[in-house]
Amino acid sequence: MLPTVKSESPELPFELLRDIFELAIATTPGCAVKFALVSSTAQEWIESIIYKTIVLDLPVKKTKLFLQTLESRQPTFFAAKVKNLHVTTFVSFPEVQQILSVCTGLDNLTCWADVQPFNELRPLIPVNRLQKLSIKIETFWGISTGFRYFDAEMFPCLSHLEIVNPPCDDSSLKVDWEGLCKLPKLTHLAIGSLWAITHNHVVEVIRMLLEKSDTLQALLIISMDDDFIELVKEHGLRDNPRVVVMPTFDSFAETEAEYWKAVVQGGPDFWTAADKVVQKQTEEGYQENFIRK
Structure with a gap:
């Protein structure tokens, strides 16, 4: 008589299990909540993925939830x-x-x-650890007179750093x-949206930054205004391979909704698109640091 062989489920390493869950969420993001019900450990993993990147845009219901x-x-x-x-204009101050106050x-x-x-967000923003920031100057420092440094x-x-809707002339x-x-x-700076009628001074700002910054690798000019472009x-600024002109931040995506969907899933953002343009311009033989007067 043959001995009875017990069949046991294989125990996979935690690292491999986590990789499996992450892959499952990436391919079927709509099932993330169901995956979190598997176990307390799975819930911990899933929540880390779900909450790692938050986009609050339309519909407004998403923000309320x-x-x-x-x-x-x-x-x-x-x-x-x-x-x-990522918080868009559809979220109130x-x-x-x-x-x-809690996302510190x-x-x-x-x-x-x-x-x-009489309000500003600077005290609530963890500026000492931030690696990427996109914000309006007035929202960061508040509406006031005088210099901000x-x-x-x-x-x-x-x-x-992306400076959104910079102060007018x-x-x-x-x-x-x-x-x-x-x-x-x-290493990366974006300024926009820019218009010739209100942002003439920004042209000289861009020239100065390209000349004086030792670290800047890409400078994005975001403008749909033909006169500003x-x-x-x-001013010869387009001759610099680090300069990228884009009409909107999501110009490489089909729609703004598709752009944010890709961001949530860890896909490319407008910085990624700009890096590709800079690389192409450099390879095509632009002379770096050359600015024609």
């Missing part, structure tokens, strides 16, 4: 889980304040909310643009 979740979990949960936060472990922040009088102590880790808020050259790790050409 996230705000409800904020009230149901401990602040430490969001501080540990949320690393990439008070809502952004509430979200940033961010590496990447996009915040396009409109500022409220960038310095290395404020942004020691920042490598990618006649704005009472002045920016020390040269301070950007002091940021030790700044013509100004850029007249």
Whole structure:
């Protein structure tokens, strides 16, 4: 009589199990919540993936649901889980304040909310650890007069910065643009949306940054204005391989919704697209640091 052989389920290493769950979520993101019900360990893995990148855009219901979740979990949960936060203009300033008060472990922040009088977001933003930031100057520092300064102590880790809708030529808020050259790790800078009728001074700012920055690898000019783009050409700025002109931040995607969907899934963003353009321009023989007057 043959001995009975017990059949046991193989025990896979935790690292392999986690890789399997991550692959499953990447291919079928709609099933993430169901995967989280498998076990407490699986829930921990799935939540780390789900909350790593948060995009709050349309529909507004998405933001409302996230705000409800904020009230149901401990602040430490969001501080540990949320690393990439993208907030568009459809989120109000008070809502952004509430979200940033608990998402304190961010590496990447996009915040396009409109500022409220006598308010600023700077105290709530973890500037000392941020690597990527996209924000309006007025939202960051508040609406005020006088100069605002960038310095290395404020942004020691920042490598990618997008200044959204910069102050106009006649704005009472002045920016020390040269301070950007002091940021030790700044390699990518985007400025936009730019218009010739309101942003003539930005052309000279771009020239100065290209000449003085030792770290800048890509400078994105975001503009749909033919007159502003013509100004850029007249000043010879397009001859620099680091300069990339884009009509909108999501110009390489089919729609804005598709752009954000790709970002959530860890796909390319507009910085990735810009890097490809810079590489191509450099390979085609542009002379770096050359700016024609």
